Amino acid sequence: MIKIGKLFATKQLPTAGQLRVPSDLVKNLELPLPPIKEQHRIVSRLDELLPKVDTCNQRLEKIPTILKRFRQSVLVAAVTGKLTAEWRRKRASNSNSKDALTKELSRQELEYAELCRKAKDSGQRKPKKPESLKAAPLLQAFDNSLELPESWTGAPLGCLVDSKPDSVVDGPFGSSIDVKTDYVEVGIPVVRINNIRPFKFVNENLKYVKSEKFAELSRHSISPNDILLAKVGATIGDCCIYPEGLPKAMLSTTGSCRISVNKSVITSDFLCLVLCHLKSYLQQIASQTAQPFLNMDTVKKLPIPLPPLEEQDLIVRAAMKLIRTIENTEARRGAVVEYLDRLSESILSKAYSGHLVEQDPNDEPASLLLERVNFTTVEKRKKISPKKSKSDKAEQLSA
Numbered sequence: 581m582i583k584i585g586k587l588f589a590t591k592q593l594p595t596a597g598q599l600r601v602p603s604d605l606v607k608n609l610e611l612p613l614p615p616i617k618e619q620h621r622i623v624s625r626l627d628e629l630l631p632k633v634d635t636c637n638q639r640l641e642k643i644p645t646i647l648k649r650f651r652q653s654v655l656v657a658a659v660t661g662k663l664t665a666e667w668r669r670k671r672a673s674n675s676n677s678k679d680a681l682t683k684e685l686s687r688q689e690l691e692y693a694e695l696c697r698k699a700k701d702s703g704q705r706k707p708k709k710p711e712s713l714k715a716a717p718l719l720q721a722f723d724n725s726l727e728l729p730e731s732w733t734g735a736p737l738g739c740l741v742d743s744k745p746d747s748v749v750d751g752p753f754g755s756s757i758d759v760k761t762d763y764v765e766v767g768i769p770v771v772r773i774n775n776i777r778p779f780k781f782v783n784e785n786l787k788y789v790k791s792e793k794f795a796e797l798s799r800h801s802i803s804p805n806d807i808l809l810a811k812v813g814a815t816i817g818d819c820c821i822y823p824e825g826l827p828k829a830m831l832s833t834t835g836s837c838r839i840s841v842n843k844s845v846i847t848s849d850f851l852c853l854v855l856c857h858l859k860s861y862l863q864q865i866a867s868q869t870a871q872p873f874l875n876m877d878t879v880k881k882l883p884i885p886l887p888p889l890e891e892q893d894l895i896v897r898a899a900m901k902l903i904r905t906i907e908n909t910e911a912r913r914g915a916v917v918e919y920l921d922r923l924s925e926s927i928l929s930k931a932y933s934g935h936l937v938e939q940d941p942n943d944e945p946a947s948l949l950l951e952r953v954n955f956t957t958v959e960k961r962k963k964i965s966p967k968k969s970k971s972d973k974a975e976q977l978s979a
Contacts, residue, residue, distance in 0.1 A: 817859030
């Protein structure tokens with residue numbers, strides 16, 4: 581019957597804007613006909629098996645919602661300190677992330693002041709101020725706005741990036757790359773939005789540019805362990821780490837950005853975890869223009885909870901272990917759904933091929949049933965009086 585359905589699908593004809601199956605195809609269709617008692621046994625068996633398959637499918641449909649809620653609860657527990665609350669309780673330590681961040685920003689201030697002095701003495705232009713120092717004035721407000729464990733602090737993302745120039749930058753404008761002339765078969769990889777997925781870099785369908793074009797757009801470069809964040813359309817908030825072992829690459833357009841973290845205060849893994857947690861928030865605050873878009877100023881001011889480095893590592897290990905379990909469960913659910921689809925087809929195929937139930941030699945053969953049906957049909961047609969024509973009626977009246 582599944583094959584018949586596929587046959588109907590391939591033989592449909594357009595009629596008045598709709599597709600229809602030719603009536604001749606239906607009339608001349610040959611169907612398997614088991615004995616009437618076997619038909620009852622087949623129907624009874626199908627009524628027993630198919631509802632069970634439907635029940636399994638209904639339960640499987642609920643799993644994605646359950647896993648989504650579980651994933652959200654894991655991320656919330658990770659970025660609020662609940663995941664490591666017991667560890668902090670048992671560990672007596674006076675270290676805290678606020679002191680570490682303040683010390684690092686003070687070091688950067690002194691370093692930047694020295695660079696400015698040298699530039700002035702040599703008559704050179706004043707160096708560009710690091711993004712972390714630009715965001716430093718916001719630090720106090722962010723620390724007070726987040727409810728965090730005592731050893732944690734809150735900070736704008738801009739405070740947590742590397743002090744080198746362009747430590748947080750989006751891709752070049754679309755007009756900067758001519759896909760017809762700048763893309764080549766072998767060259768520097770170009771990372772596009774479809775390569776960025778939550779917690780996963782998809783190393784497929786990459787484009788490549790000439791090394792000359794890469795040098796021209798070097799401020800948009802990507803190095804291993806950098807964070808990639810999608811910031812346009814439905815992908816806003818998708819975040820992953822550019823893996824170790826891959827060559828230097830570059831961003832494709834303004835639809836994504838690259839973040840190089842300051843490793844002395846935050847790890848890439850922890851910041852990626854926080855950004856994935858903020859996905860819904862990022863989508864809500866995205867500019868509603870022709871399509872949702874996250875500007876870089878918003879990215880730099882994102883509120884980031886900051887635990888001490890040691891605790892960051894613990895949080896990442898615990899959270900990612902749970903997230904991998906979720907991903908494995910999702911994969912197993914997908915495999916079961918495919919199996920159930922095949923199972924339904926298999927059950928129906930066996931039903932229509934005579935292999936679903938045992939055949940009883942005492943059943944009346946279907947051929948006899950068919951003969952009796954045909955005989956009854958013929959007899960009924962004989963009893964039906966043919967309609968009289970007008971000439972017949974005229975002859976009866978003249979007689």
